[in-house]
Amino acid sequence: MAFKSCLDFKAQFTLILSKDSSQKEILYMKDVIIVGGGLTGGVLACALAEQGLDIIVVDQTEQKLPLLSDGRSFALSRSSFNLLSKLGIWQALHEVTPIRSIHTSDGVLPHWVDYHEEEVGGGPLGYVVDSALLKSKILEKVRSYKNIELHAPTSFVRFGKTPTSAFIETDHKEFLQAPLCIAADGKFSALRKEVNIPLFKWNYDQIAIVCNMAHSLSHDNWAFEHFLPTGPLAFVPRPGNESGLVWSVEKKKAEVYLSLPEDDFTKEVQTLFGESLGTFTLSSQRWHYPLNACLPKRLIDDRLALVGDAAHAFHPVAGQGLNVGLRGVAVLAEILGDAFCLGLDLGSQTVLTSYQKRRRLDILSMIALTDGMVRIFSNESRLLAHARSLGFGLVKHCTPLRHRMIRHAMGIAG
Ligand SMILES: Cc1cc2nc3c(=O)[nH]c(=O)nc-3n(C[C@H](O)[C@H](O)[C@H](O)COP(=O)(O)OP(=O)(O)OC[C@H]3O[C@@H](n4cnc5c(N)ncnc54)[C@H](O)[C@@H]3O)c2cc1C
Numbered sequence: 001m002a003f004k005s006c007l008d009f010k011a012q013f014t015l016i017l018s019k020d021s022s023q024k025e026i027l028y029m030k031d032v033i034i035v036g037g038g039l040t041g042g043v044l045a046c047a048l049a050e051q052g053l054d055i056i057v058v059d060q061t062e063q064k065l066p067l068l069s070d071g072r073s074f075a076l077s078r079s080s081f082n083l084l085s086k087l088g089i090w091q092a093l094h095e096v097t098p099i100r101s102i103h104t105s106d107g108v109l110p111h112w113v114d115y116h117e118e119e120v121g122g123g124p125l126g127y128v129v130d131s132a133l134l135k136s137k138i139l140e141k142v143r144s145y146k147n148i149e150l151h152a153p154t155s156f157v158r159f160g161k162t163p164t165s166a167f168i169e170t171d172h173k174e175f176l177q178a179p180l181c182i183a184a185d186g187k188f189s190a191l192r193k194e195v196n197i198p199l200f201k202w203n204y205d206q207i208a209i210v211c212n213m214a215h216s217l218s219h220d221n222w223a224f225e226h227f228l229p230t231g232p233l234a235f236v237p238r239p240g241n242e243s244g245l246v247w248s249v250e251k252k253k254a255e256v257y258l259s260l261p262e263d264d265f266t267k268e269v270q271t272l273f274g275e276s277l278g279t280f281t282l283s284s285q286r287w288h289y290p291l292n293a294c295l296p297k298r299l300i301d302d303r304l305a306l307v308g309d310a311a312h313a314f315h316p317v318a319g320q321g322l323n324v325g326l327r328g329v330a331v332l333a334e335i336l337g338d339a340f341c342l343g344l345d346l347g348s349q350t351v352l353t354s355y356q357k358r359r360r361l362d363i364l365s366m367i368a369l370t371d372g373m374v375r376i377f378s379n380e381s382r383l384l385a386h387a388r389s390l391g392f393g394l395v396k397h398c399t400p401l402r403h404r405m406i407r408h409a410m411g412i413a414g
Contacts (some may be wrong), residue, residue: 028056028174028177029176029177030054030056031340032048032055032178033166033178033182034056034057035058035182036058036059036184036189037057038135038184039134040184040307040309040326040329041059041182041307041308042141043083044184044329044332044333045057045148046087046145047337048333048337049145049148051340053147053337054149055145056148056149056151056176056178057148057149057150058154058170059153059154061152061153063139063152065136065140067135071211071284071285072210072246073130073236076126076129077410078410078411079327079330079410079412080322080323080411081127083330084326087141089137089141092140092141093129094133095129095130095133096128097128097129097221097238098126098127099126099127099222099236100117100124100221101116101117101220101221101223102114103222103224104226105224105225105227111388113402115402115406119402119403120403120407128238128244151172155170156169157169157171159181159194159304165177165178165179166178166180178346179346180304180346180347181347182304182305183304183307183310184307186309186310192296195302197297197298197306198297199295199296199297200294200297201292202292202294203292204248205250205251206231206250206254206290206374207249207254208246208247208248208288209254209288210244210245210288210289211245211282211283211285212242212244212283213235213242213243213269213280214242214280214282216277216279217241217277219241221237222237224243224276228377229377230253231247231250232246232247232248232373232374232377233245233248233269234247234317234319235273242283247269248317265286293314293315294313295312295363295367296310299356299359299360299363300352302347307329307332308325309325312325317377318366320409328363331355331358335354336351
């Protein structure tokens with residue numbers, strides 16, 4: 001873009017934002033600006049850079065290695081494995097635990113369903129990766145590209161647009177310009193809020209308690225999901241005799257559990273879960289996450305696209321938030337890569353609408369599934385217990401249905 005027109009944009013942007021002209025201003029021009037360099041923003045930056053686009057990533061947190069754990073052990077689907085492998089990120093993850101079987105059970109009724117990798121073929125049902133490890137390897141990959149510029153710690157402050165460009169002002173008084181800006185700034189996305197995209201959001205009045213537990217028996221690569229009336233309790237296998245716990249509990253009870261001494265906390269988990277993994281010992285600190293869901297009315301706006309948790313936030317009952325986010329990244333990267341090769345305007349309505357169309361169904365079905373699971377299982381109603389009993393029976397004995405469910409969770413259906 002000619003320098004003169006760049007200055008024109010700068011002037012327009014200055015007008016849009018009513019800026020004080022005495023302030024120091026720097027203008028960066030790229031193909032795409034990504035606000036939020038977390039998991040989905042980082043992977044998207046790599047996928048676009050790989051196709052030759054010039055990217056600028058802005059993240060409010062200091063992106064300094066080694067990154068500290070946030071306690072989560074992510075269950076990643078085969079579709080996430082495919083994307084991360086294609087970018088060479090997977091190959092750098094030295095500690096990944098395959099999930100070969102999943103046991104789901106009702107906490108009240110004597111019903112359960114097991115899923116095994118042999119039912120689908122082609123490898124494990126999923127993989128478990130520590131959040132700090134995954135984030136670190138994504139960050140290392142982001143830093144390896146010459147065509148990605150990472151600004152951190154830098155916060156998004158304001159968004160502006162003209163008919164041909166999007167602009168971002170940062171808290172360092174930088175002005176960034178590109179044909180397209182992407183909001184990957186998480187479920188409380190400030191960028192989404194700034195452009196006033198209507199949002200459906202609701203609270204579950206639950207908190208997820210997250211920690212690691214060592215156990216006396218081997219997990220044999222089993223993951224467990226125990227649907228208790230107070231909320232789901234799930235274990236995913238980690239290296240050695242350790243599993244990652246995500247225990248969603250009513251807010252008031254969670255506060256009590258979090259304040260219990262380690263031994264008492266462990267006893268509570270042991271009583272609720274039973275002896276399938278032998279005797280438990282708490283092997284990490286306890287983290288907690290308030291649980292809510294949100295669904296923006298649109299995934300796009302003028303010269304803007306939402307991705308990751310900015311585009312959808314689910315209850316972690318099915319461990320799918322990041323998986324769905326990475327599927328969005330794959331679709332967006334493909335659409336933008338093609339548009340870039342053809343010399344099309346990356347922020348045009350045609351390009352953005354095609355992204356929105358291709359993502360809607362996956363997102364809507366996942367929000368319906370996760371929300372439905374929470375409401376049907378975290379409940380003591382006798383009527384719903386009857387429905388659960390029917391559901392378990394149906395999934396257990398109807399092989400095509402069970403296979404369809406596994407393939408959907410693995411991200412390889414549709
Ligand atoms: C307890 C729990 C367990 C989970 N387990 C799983 C699982 O097993 N499998 C799975 O697939 N998903 C799981 N999820 C969901 C998963 O954690 C999220 O979907 C995923 O972290 C979303 O990544 P993201 O990059 O879109 O957003 P985030 O991880 O929230 O990243 C947003 C980034 O934007 C930056 N940012 C925010 N605001 C600004 C700003 N104003 N300016 C600049 N930068 C900004 C932040 O610093 C951050 O780096 C779980 C969630 C929870 C709560």
